[in-house]
Amino acid sequence: MRISVRTRGESFEFDCAEGEKILHAGLRAGIALPYECGSGTCGTCKAEVGRGEIDEGWLEAPGRAYVNPERSEFLMCQATARGDCAIGVHARVARLADGIPAPEAVAGRIARVEGLTRGVRRVAVALDRPVSFDAGQFMLVGTAAVAGRRAYSMADYRLPTDRLAFVVKQVPEGGFTDWLFAEDRTGSELDLFGPLGVATYVPSLPNNLVCIAGGSGLAPMLSILDHAIETGHFEARHGDLFFGVRAERDIYLLDRLEAYAGHEPERLRVTVVLSDVAPTAELAAAHPQLRFDAGFVHEAAMRHMTGRWKSAMAYLAGPPPMVDATLRALVTEARLTPSAIRYDKFS
């Protein structure tokens, strides 16, 4: 099937396979169609059907709150085409820049599942073939057992790789996480699409890095810091990681956090922030290389970053309220410009 897209600048055409999401077909063809979550919640991928018929897919998608059916709008990340279609996107759209890994569908199998703390697991996935991605990106991950695909950020950085690692937090009554946590899923087949996401680290970046993560939002920061350390980023620049969770028992990968903090102790600082129960003296004593603080992670970041914002690139990931609160603080208190802020809302 042939899809033609009219945008606020250029027009494009691309092929779309039977059952393939229109967003995926366009991205696969190297057209940077707008999206954010890739999974039906944010509404960023909305478009308008001009000619032809589409199947909207998931009708209860929360992102449909942003579409206006009177204008024949739909979500490209959920919809498939029933035949040739002409659609309109109300945004400037370009071709994917050179050097950005083009997303593709790839099959995989769960190779290993490891508990990190209560309700958080590390899931290693063996892929059919190697993929490339930029640190900070995510994949859409699905299983035949659960409708739809969910976004999970790569929590390691190694390239090219036929093995990806994710950190998955259990969500109460969540479709995919209930399936994943119900029993040992080692060996289960997955279908993936990616890499996706623009909250990325690339080695040419001249900035100091400030990573602010809530809960499973730590995952993309792990790949960002892995890659930044590998390229020697902190030999010349500084970095800060703020990792917010509720209580001590929710902290995970402490050894990895300590390794980051030990890498360039003066230049790369790691602060763990507990929102519900203040960190104990024993916790701080047991991990002398880490800093601990209490309160909301964005508030702690504002306190610890005083005087350190110059030439910063901020990375944010976690639950939407945490990301929104941090965005507010970064724009109105730290006064970063939007181009110095990269974020993923784990919606």
Add this chain to the structure above:
Amino acid sequence: MSWRRVCATDDVDEDELREFKVGDITVLVANAGGEFFAYPPFCPHQETPLSLGMIDGDTLTCIKHLWQWNLKTGETRENAESPLLLYEVKVEEGEVLVNLEKELRYGYQ
């Protein structure tokens, strides 16, 4: 319709944004350091309520994809692709009056 009372100056705190309804028209009022401005309620990008946005000096930022404008003129800053529409505003005796002669709308598609 022309000049209509939308709210009292006390109804909107400094550097806050609030929506008000006047008849069928929803107006977003900004108090930027004591000066008042009025806009259609949605972001010109993707209809996110701008009441969720943020004010810093003379910059207004949408919370959704961080488009920014000069809140006094509506001109785009940095990453915004289209300007903000402004209503005419005057403040008289603690009341914010807005010229609602014609409802302002964005041509989304």
